[in-house]
Amino acid sequence: MAKLTNHTIASARDGLASGDFSAVELVQAHVDAMSAARDLNAFITETPEIAIERATESDKRRAGGACAGPMDGIPVAVKDLFCTDGVLTTAGSHILDGFVPPYESTVSQNLRDAGAVMLGKTNMDEFAMGSANVTSYYGNVVNPWKGKDGKDLVPGGSSGGSAAAVSARLALGATGTDTGGSIRQPASFSGIVGLKPTYGRCSRWGIAAFASSLDQAGPMTRTVRDAAIMLGAMAGHDAKDSTSAPVDVPDFEAALSGDIKGLRVGIPKEYRMDGMAPEIEALWAEGIDMMKQAGAEIVDASLPNTRHALPTYYIIAPAEASANLARYDGVRYGLRVPGSSLDEMYANTRSEGFGDEVKRRILIGTYVLSAGFYDAYYRKAQRVRKLIADDFTKAFEDVDVLLTPTAPSEAFAIGEKMDDPVAMYLNDVFTVPASLAGLPGISVPTGLSGNGLPLGLQLLGRPFDEETVLRAADVLESAAGFDTVPGGEG
């Protein structure tokens, strides 16, 4: 029998259905893999007892003819930004020391209701602020992939632990969250599929907030089909999140017809940037060719305000973060560092509890929202955000999906780009525009760099049209035939 950790969600579902193995056997194999791969530091908290308990329940349900659906018995990892009932939830931050939520986030509850089995909570950049998973209080995550020089590489971020866990076959899927690229960029760096749904597709309730107008949960998996299956179990309207959309959840897997004949695939010319790495450009050209070979119609598209997206994002996201993170004050839960006055206790707690990147963003956010500067920075950024969103609306009058690179480079070494925040922010140059417009996007592993590292391409779609995005991604995935795994094992 093949190693149980080499299954996809789809094949594990089928294996469970036909009785080839039990959920307990499947989950135990992943629990063992998780504990054997601690050097990756992908998990902040492992929950093997919960995993085996829920797997046992899953087997009982199945034996009783009451299988909860395609995710029943599937071992998944949960980003440590999702509150989980009775399980430490840290958001990768010191300031949430000892915080054990007495409630479950809607997305992780939906997964539980669908029978999915939680293996543990994955490491992440502190409060999801980062593109390399180097800002976590719990240490950096190591990418299971290695380049030719053998150096330890970043898995991308902020959902770096989730990406590493799925890539290294410690979990069949994982939840991520994406504010400016935090699902898609680590997916590209780690050779997996990462889907950021339309803003409002998944409930944000119970997810520690970073930038509320941008944050969105999504699945990280090894195949497009798995992303479709897992999204179906995560999504849905939730009365507890007023921005969660009251729209039906379609059968995403049924959208994977394998047929994109006549699909209009737009190539936004503004994504072809000066100084773009030649191998990223070559990969993009290959992807365009694959879509054309599969019968898609390739169309020139234009998103004229693309170059304004990153600076817009780095006003809006820190502004929202500074407001959201005001709640961490040492009074009611988490870390408290005493002071001689109330204000000093606040300042001591927040100074010690937050890391450098989070503090930097809170300070920028505080500044751009402060009296006298609000119009010049924040309101200006919101106006530019409107222009960026309008660009997409217009482009989608003519095309069905847009095809772009996911990230401007392959995974880089741990410690690089640490001295220059703006250089680190450029990682998200291709992912941020769609975030600002609230659109669905997926990263599909499409090729290897000259250094032997995975590279992804991104497909973007219309609001709530994940089905077309997934259909196109499935075809791209088949054409690319990406089947290499980190470490070369199969």
Place this chain on the structure above:
Amino acid sequence: MSLDNNTVKNIANLARIKVADDDLDHLAGELSAMLNWVEQLNGVDTEGVEPLASVVDVTLPLRADAVTDGDCRDKVLANAPDAVDGFYCVPKVVE
């Protein structure tokens, strides 16, 4: 915009984050670099453009004015730094 150390101190105070005097120069440099970078937006013509507050094209829904939870005192108190007789105890925050 280049921020001087006093401005950084002021922002840090507004954000209730303690910054050591030794760190002010470095932080002022970093924050100034970020602000200079985002200020490229000044060159974008946004005359007559309405600020985008939300990408979701829906009116906020109203819900029934009814109690939806409660009766979970122990859960509420579970993360309290201190609890006495079912009350949540925190330092005095109103002067």
